[in-house]
Amino acid sequence: MTFDKETKLWLSGNEAIALGAWEAGVRVASGYPGTPSTEIMGNLSQYEGVYTEWAPNEKVGLEVALGASFAGARALATMKHVGLNVAADPLFTAAYTGVRGGLVILNADDPQMHSSQNEQDNRNYAFAAKLPMLEPSDPAEAKDMMARAYSLSEELDTPVIIRITTRIAHVKGVVQKGHRVEVPETSIEKVPAKLVMLPGNARVRRVAVEKRMAAGRELAESMPENRIEPGVGRRGFVTSGVAYNYVKEAFPEAPVLKLGMVWPLPEKMLRDFAATVEELVVVEELDPFLETHLKAMGIACRGKDIIPNQGELNSFIVRKALAPETIGEVFAPLELPMRPPNMCAGCPHRGLFYGLSRMKDVFVSGDIGCYTLGFLPPLSAMDACVCMGASITMAHGMAKALGEKGKGKVVAVLGDSTFMHSGITGLLNMVYNSTYASVIILDNRTTAMTGHQDNPASGRSILGEPAPALDLEALCRALGVKRVVVVNPHDVEATRKVLKEEIESPDLSVIISRAPCVLLPEEVKRKKPVYYTNLANCTGCTLCVQMGCPAISWTPLTPEEAVARGYRDKQKGFAQINEVQCNGCGQCACVCKFDAITRREENS
Amino acid sequence: MKQSGNILFSGVGGQGILLASELTAHAQLVAGYDVKKSEVHGMAQRGGSVEAHLRYGEKVYSPLIELGGADILVAFEILEAARYLPYLHRDSAVVVNTQKILPPAVALGKTSYPEDILDELRSRQINVVAIDAFAVAKSVGELRTANVAMVGAMSNFLAVPPDVFLQAIDETIKEQFRHVNREAFVAGRAAVYA
Numbered sequence: 038m039t040f041d042k043e044t045k046l047w048l049s050g051n052e053a054i055a056l057g058a059w060e061a062g063v064r065v066a067s068g069y070p071g072t073p074s075t076e077i078m079g080n081l082s083q084y085e086g087v088y089t090e091w092a093p094n095e096k097v098g099l100e101v102a103l104g105a106s107f108a109g110a111r112a113l114a115t116m117k118h119v120g121l122n123v124a125a126d127p128l129f130t131a132a133y134t135g136v137r138g139g140l141v142i143l144n145a146d147d148p149q150m151h152s153s154q155n156e157q158d159n160r161n162y163a164f165a166a167k168l169p170m171l172e173p174s175d176p177a178e179a180k181d182m183m184a185r186a187y188s189l190s191e192e193l194d195t196p197v198i199i200r201i202t203t204r205i206a207h208v209k210g211v212v213q214k215g216h217r218v219e220v221p222e223t224s225i226e227k228v229p230a231k232l233v234m235l236p237g238n239a240r241v242r243r244v245a246v247e248k249r250m251a252a253g254r255e256l257a258e259s260m261p262e263n264r265i266e267p268g269v270g271r272r273g274f275v276t277s278g279v280a281y282n283y284v285k286e287a288f289p290e291a292p293v294l295k296l297g298m299v300w301p302l303p304e305k306m307l308r309d310f311a312a313t314v315e316e317l318v319v320v321e322e323l324d325p326f327l328e329t330h331l332k333a334m335g336i337a338c339r340g341k342d343i344i345p346n347q348g349e350l351n352s353f354i355v356r357k358a359l360a361p362e363t364i365g366e367v368f369a370p371l372e373l374p375m376r377p378p379n380m381c382a383g384c385p386h387r388g389l390f391y392g393l394s395r396m397k398d399v400f401v402s403g404d405i406g407c408y409t410l411g412f413l414p415p416l417s418a419m420d421a422c423v424c425m426g427a428s429i430t431m432a433h434g435m436a437k438a439l440g441e442k443g444k445g446k447v448v449a450v451l452g453d454s455t456f457m458h459s460g461i462t463g464l465l466n467m468v469y470n471s472t473y474a475s476v477i478i479l480d481n482r483t484t485a486m487t488g489h490q491d492n493p494a495s496g497r498s499i500l501g502e503p504a505p506a507l508d509l510e511a512l513c514r515a516l517g518v519k520r521v522v523v524v525n526p527h528d529v530e531a532t533r534k535v536l537k538e539e540i541e542s543p544d545l546s547v548i549i550s551r552a553p554c555v556l557l558p559e560e561v562k563r564k565k566p567v568y569y570t571n572l573a574n575c576t577g578c579t580l581c582v583q584m585g586c587p588a589i590s591w592t593p594l595t596p597e598e599a600v601a602r603g604y605r606d607k608q609k610g611f612a613q614i615n616e617v618q619c620n621g622c623g624q625c626a627c628v629c630k631f632d633a634i635t636r637r638e639e640n641s
Numbered sequence: 642m643k644q645s646g647n648i649l650f651s652g653v654g655g656q657g658i659l660l661a662s663e664l665t666a667h668a669q670l671v672a673g674y675d676v677k678k679s680e681v682h683g684m685a686q687r688g689g690s691v692e693a694h695l696r697y698g699e700k701v702y703s704p705l706i707e708l709g710g711a712d713i714l715v716a717f718e719i720l721e722a723a724r725y726l727p728y729l730h731r732d733s734a735v736v737v738n739t740q741k742i743l744p745p746a747v748a749l750g751k752t753s754y755p756e757d758i759l760d761e762l763r764s765r766q767i768n769v770v771a772i773d774a775f776a777v778a779k780s781v782g783e784l785r786t787a788n789v790a791m792v793g794a795m796s797n798f799l800a801v802p803p804d805v806f807l808q809a810i811d812e813t814i815k816e817q818f819r820h821v822n823r824e825a826f827v828a829g830r831a832a833v834y835a
Contacts, residue, residue: 040670047670151681167728175677208704209666209678282702353707367709368726371761374752376653376720376744378689415749582749587688590743591750610750 041184044279048212050205053176054143055080056212057183062220063087063113064138066107067098069458071117072152073206078115079490082499086220090428091490091499094137094425094458095120099127099142103196106140107232109223111187118146118159119424125510128196129166133242135249137459138221139187142198147204149349152203152486153638154424156347158323162299162529163198164330170198171262173537176210182297185262186217193249200299202322204279214222222592227598254301262297265310271358274313275307275327275338277618277640279350280320283330286352287359299327304334311336312500318343318359322350358399375379382588383620384567385552391584391624392401392533393448399540400435400443404428404451404460408479416480419450425449426459429476435461436474445541447474454484457507461516467545468517475540476547479526479569480509481554490559507559513547520546529627541571562579565621567637570613574633577608581625583632588618589625645698647706648727648795651725652717653742654691657788659712661715662693662814664792667809669697672801679704690721715795717741717774717788723758731766735759735796736833738774738791772795772832783818786825793829803830 040047048056054077058066066089068078070407082089090099095116104622105112116124121144128142144162147153162168172185173179174607179201186197230238257263268291274284277296284293296302311317311331319328319340328340343358344350357364378385390411391403403409403419404427412419421431432449439447451460456478484490491497496506506583513521522539524532539546553560582591587610598608614625614634626634650662669676674697681692689706692704694706708727714735716722722737729735737759746752762769764791777790789810803826 039673047666047676062768089831203681204679204704207680209676209680210701210704211675282704285702349705351705351707352703352708356707365709366730368729368765371755371758373724373725373755373758374744374746376690376724378654378686379701379745411747507832579750584734585745587745587748588746593750599726639721 044214045213046214048176049075049076049207050173050176050201051207052080053180053212054199054201055084056185057180058141059084059087059160061139061184061187061292062111062218064110064223065102065218066090066113066115067092067101068115069093069095069098069120070484070490071120071145072487072524073147073203074115074117074143075122075487075490076141076206078198078499081113083305083452086217089499091454091492093493095124096126099131102140102142102466103127103131106138106608107138108137109221109226110138111221112138112140112316114141115143115396116145117153118144118157119153121159121162126329128162128168130234131196131241132166132168133246135242136190137194137225137226139190140196141183141186142196142376143191144198144200144623146200146323154422155338156323158326159200159328161300161324161624163200164326167250168196168198168300169298170298171297172199172200173205173297174278174281174295175205176208177212178297179205180215182262184215185260189256193253195249200278202279205491227504232422235536237513250301254304254535256300257258257298257303258306260298263303264295264297265306266293266295270294271315272318273297273310274318274320275310275331276320277327280322283350283352283355284320285441287356296327298583302327302330307331307334307336311338320350320355323347331380346436367540376587378410379413379585379587381555381620382586382618383622384556385481385550385554385622386411387416387584387586388529388532388622388624389477389479389530389550390416390418391628392536394583395448396531399446399448402428402435402447402449404449405453406455406479408450408452413585415583425455426463426498429460429463429467432474432476433463433470433472436472438490444543448477448540449474450479452479453478453480453482453494453503453509454483456509457493461512464518464547465516472545473519473543474545475542476545478509478547478549480549482553483554483557485554485556489554509549514602518545518547519542521549522546523549523551525552526550526587527622527624532613536604555622567616567621567624568614568626568634569616569618569621569637570634571633572611572613572632573603575611575634577604577610577612578631579612580628582612584625584628586625588615588620589613645701646665646712647710648694648695648713648715649706649711649725649728649794650693650695650715651693651721651769652715654688656691656717657719658691661788662695663813664789664806665795666695668784668801668806668815671697671805672809674698675701676703677701690724692725699710713795713798715786716790717791719758720744720755721757722769725763729762729765729767735767735769736791736795736798737769737771738787741770745824745835754835770795770833772829774829777832781821781824781828783821783825786822789822789825790829790832793826795825796826796830797833803827
């Protein structure tokens with residue numbers, strides 16, 4: 038009975054990466070929350086001797102890390118896959134400047150889109166930006182690869198990307214403890230020819246980039262992270278990341294070339310390995326990245342002709358593709374009611390979306406956050422959602438396209454954190470180029486979807502220490518917005534009135550819908566009123582049910598049952614509040630016209 | 642002692658599934674196994690179906706259980722037991738809490754909560770053990786220990802001795818809640834054969 042706690046830890050991939058960053062001597066780290074990457078920065082902030090921060094967006098985070106690297110520090114930027122799109126601008130040119138202290142970009146892809154709007158394969162960024170990329174297979178490797186990434190970054194004078202996926206980030210496994218290396222000293226060092234990327238300098242650095250990638254290809258041939266695991270059988274596998282595990286489970290005896298570095302590739306090693314097997318199969322999640330490059334090298338292989346290019350893989354899928362005869366009986370799924378995610382009981386967003394749901398001819402240009410759930414029935418009050426900040430800019434474009442006939446019918450909705458991430462410039466554009474569209478900022482005082490990270494408007498730093506809180510109203514006015522209105526979304530009727538007035542207004546207006554997330558620790562602790570259903574008064578009108586609150590349920594009745602309960606025989610059922618689940622927001626009491634919903638202390 | 646196995650946890654966000662799977666993982670680690678556990682965070686937590694995969698053995702590669710590969714399913718809600726049928730096989734054991742949480746379509750009156758759905762599992766010769774985890778939790782005086790009561794019930798199907806689970810409780814749960822959680826574990830373990 039042993040688990041040696043002196044040497045071993047039980048950590049998630051994200052916890053392991055934070056530990057690995059600390060052990061590697063990281064001094065400065067910046068990131069924007071995004072599933073599945075979020076817990077890395079939260080964990081790293083708990084270590085001594087590392088400066089961590091939540092940046093307003095990923096471009097800011099990467100540039101902060103790059104600056105720290107220029108000052109000689111080992112630096113880290115963390116983000117989810119779509120965050121690297123935002124940070125792509127500095128990424129491609131940081132490849133030219135190179136680094137002083139090691140610089141690692143931790144990128145978390147989300148195959149299967151557990152919590153994302155697309156499943157882009159960011160290995161393509163390594164190829165496009167000409168940067169080395171490492172890919173761990175589990176938490177233990179993720180920790181070890183942090184140290185490797187920093188030494189590689191400094192040896193090759195380049196930012197290094199570590200690509201993880203959801204099944205690395207949120208998988209727990211056993212990790213070996215290590216020690217923190219000596220943290221390099223920082224200083225100002227001027228090397229303008231290397232850091233000032235105007236064309237004359239950049240052309241010189243462009244050559245350096247190619248030299249570095251050539252050196253990287255050499256290193257790839259001998260680095261221990263790229264390894265051949267000998268085996269038996271005519272079929273060999275090339276694989277990397279979490280897919281390696283699926284190959285090992287499905288075909289434990291087969292020879293495997295495991296790539297710990299997926300760019301640049303060890304061509305000789307791949308060629309030699311291919312020569313030892315009759316059939317080479319590339320098993321990789323999402324795009325045929327390795328397969329395409331193997332084929333470009335002239336190495337014959339199979340890949341996406343048998344392995345799916347969409348969604349996550351697992352050992353079942355790999356076995357089914359290559360050895361279907363080993364698949365036993367699998368029970369067919371039962372037909373059951375789905376259980377999609379929903380806004381919480383007492384969520385302030387519900388009051389706002391309830392108002393929007395009553396404005397059927399208004400196009401709601403949505404955004405990324407908990408409030409995207411406003412799309413789901415019964416509210417069904419979101420008509421588009423593409424990427425962070427796009428609610429505002431798409432609304433502007435729609436209004437320009439629609440002209441007169443869109444007046445009073447176009448509104449953008451986005452959260453406070455999303456607004457600060459990439460909504461501000463869009464709003465500035467609306468002011469500058471004028472619009473009749475309106476913008477709703479859902480200010481719930483936190484970055485809720487990813488688990489309550491602080492942000493520039495929350496008044497607290499990543500460590501929970503006091504920080505200046507952005508004044509959203511003042512910012513909007515400073516940008517030139519003339520109409521700025523604040524509403525309490527729990528007051529459903531007042532909110533509806535404001536929505537109608539502002540959306541119909543011929544001028545740009547910003548509605549700030551302000552109430553804290555009910556899951557914030559201070560809100561959870563706060564003593565809240567309890568509402569209950571006065572069943573005798575319920576007429577079965579379903580107005581409260583149409584809010585989609587998980588604390589309200591509907592019981593259908595037959596005419597006989599209705600009469601037995603003292604209702605009219607035409608009443609189809611009744612709605613009832615589950616008082617254990619109720620968070621006391623009172624929104625349902627606002628919409629009930631029959632006094633069937635009452636505050637507990639008022640009537641008991 | 643079984644050399645490897647797969648335990649699937651399922652339920653609804655907020656039911657304490659992560660703690661239950663953590664306790665089980667700790668017990669398996671102390672028992673000397675390699676363990677991997679996979680969870681999903683983010684969007685999936687907002688009242689939606691939640692699952693955690695736990696795999697143990699001498700050396701575990703994949704963090705995910707295959708279809709037809711779960712030896713034990715610990716379901717915190719009846720519908721969430723039935724939903725994972727494709728992960729089960731004929732020798733699976735299902736420990737299910739008899740709680741019903743209405744999914745949105747049922748709460749809205751659009752459809753009804755399927756009755757006798759566990760019989761669908763039993764008709765496939767799957768060993769289904771239904772326990773009222775809330776009643777167990779109530780009997781030890783703390784409703785919030787229902788998840789640990791479920792771990793207790795599940796522990797009957799593992800070779801790891803109960804002492805190891807109690808040690809895991811001591812190591813993972815705050816001191817002020819330890820005693821009541823130990824009691825919930827013991828009561829949950831006894832509930833299966835009661």
